Amino acid sequence: MTDQNIIPSLWYAGNAQEAVDFYVSAFSDGKIIETATYPEEGLADFQKDLAGKVLTIDFSLHDFRFIAVNAGPDFTPNPSISFMLNFDPATDPQAREHLDELWQKLAEGGKALMPLGEYPFSPHYGWIQDRFGISWQLMLTNPDGQPRPFIIPSLMFTQEQTNHAEEAIRFYVSVFKDGLPGTMNPYQEDSGPAKAGSLMFGDFSLAGQWFAAMDGGGADHAFKFNEGISLMIMCDTQEEIDYYWDKLSAVPEAEQCGWLKDRFGVSWQVTPRNMGELMQRPQAFEHMMEMKKLVIADF
DSSP, rough: OOOOOOEEEEEEOOOOHHHHHHHHSSSTEEEEEEEEEEOOOSGGGGGGGGTTSSEEEEEEETEEEEEEOOSSSSSSTTTTEEEEEEOOTTOOTTTTHHHHHHHHHTTOOEEEEEEEEETTEEEEEEEOOOSSSSEEEEEEOOOOOOOOOOOOEEEEEEEGTTTTTHHHHHHHHHSSOOEEEEEEESSSSSSTTBBSSEEEEEEEEEEEEEEEEEEOOSSSOOOOOOOOOOEEEEEEEEHHHHHHHHHHOGGGGGBBBTEEEOSOOEEEEEETTTTHHHHTTTTTHHHHHTTTSSGGGGO
């Protein structure tokens, strides 16, 4: 598995292990990489019932890493950040069958946001929210199109952020030194709150990884970005941590334990790559809970 510099972090209200076990069984090559637990001592009062229980689970699906955070009911994932799954007949002759198989598994106890069927942009596509609240877009891709990874995090800009998707892409590719814009397909006419010329679909690359973005059209959406799904930036030095923190953080009251919110409401975690090693230091968890931006020397 290659190094992944941006890892989606999924928040669960005490059932992270159950969710991860489901994903690694549903996907053909899912793997649990590492599990960390809460310390037995030094927890805040609201965390004491989590002592010794699972804290995070690092896992992969199709060699794409995720972090599952096992915590309280503070945040709930929603479709503002979903995961596109590209089933490409050019690399998998049974792409349609494999798409249908995974759809059936993810649909157990979940709900379809867009039913599986034919759409102008794909002959076979569906958007599903699984029973743990994570949303997946399963798409049969054009074998003659530009190749893309199997899993791509997708950001939908809704409510007050509608019509800002292209602006956000331009901002993100300016923050990441190797950021690159990709496809930009605008709406040709107004679509609900999304205005003509705003982004129906776009993609972009950050730190060598592909992401997608779109303005929510058709109807007003009841959801928007929150901490239920955040993007964790893995940093090798304090200088890197300082850089991304200064560039991205725009909501001071959201700064806590390495978490921040940018000006579009997207949550990020700016994290040392050797976080596991740092957390082995005496009282590391207590020290982390006192920080906003993570400072390696203070662990």
